Amino acid sequence: MNSILCGLDTEYGLLVGGRGAEEQIDDATAFVRASPDGRFVGWDYRPESPRSDLRGFRLDALAFDPVDAQFDAGKSHGAPHEIRSDRILANGARLYNDHGHPEYATPECRSVWELALQDRAGEGFMLRAAAALAREMDLEVKVYKNNTDFHGASYGTHESYL
Structure with a gap:
């Protein structure tokens, strides 16, 4: 079998008893920080921008969704890097808070079996x-x-191949 480079990012649903959707970001942050398996490693987000495209162009503005916008306002949850609470796990995977969902990103794998x-x-x-x-x-x-x-929001799994 030929070797490939592949990975998965899986967003998980999280339910903390007695807490509502308005606490989702805080709960996901606490979830990542509570992980007994992870080590914090500072993640450098400076080169990342939602307006930059891999194909080499940059957007002047992002799309605006009035339905999503109603959830944007509210209490401050702290600095973005604190909210994400990135952790690197013993197997090289990444665990972080992705917009109120804990997300597990596998390490780079060389086969579908390993993945x-x-x-x-x-x-x-x-x-x-x-x-x-x-x-x-x-x-x-x-x-x-x-x-x-x-609550009507969808999320999921993203796969990557090289």
Whole structure:
């Protein structure tokens, strides 16, 4: 079999008992920080911009969705790098808060078989983080590997190949 370079990013649903959608960002941040498997490694976001395109052009403005905009206002959750709370896991994967959802990004893999194993390992990391947060908050914490929440928002899995 030919070697390929591939990876998966999976956004998980998160439910913390007794807390509402308005606390989703704070809960996802706490989830990542509670992970017993991760080490914080500063992530350099300076070269990233939602207006820059890989094909070499830059947008003057981003699309505006009035439905999404109603969720943009609200309390401040701190600096963006603090909210993301990036963690690097022992297997080289990345765990972070992606817009109120804990996200697991596999390390770069050389085969689909390795990718499946790393994705499965991510499920274990997520379950351990949920258990740690439940102990910390003394609340029930559940993570879901699905693609919609119960508020009408969708999220999912992104795959990459080289």
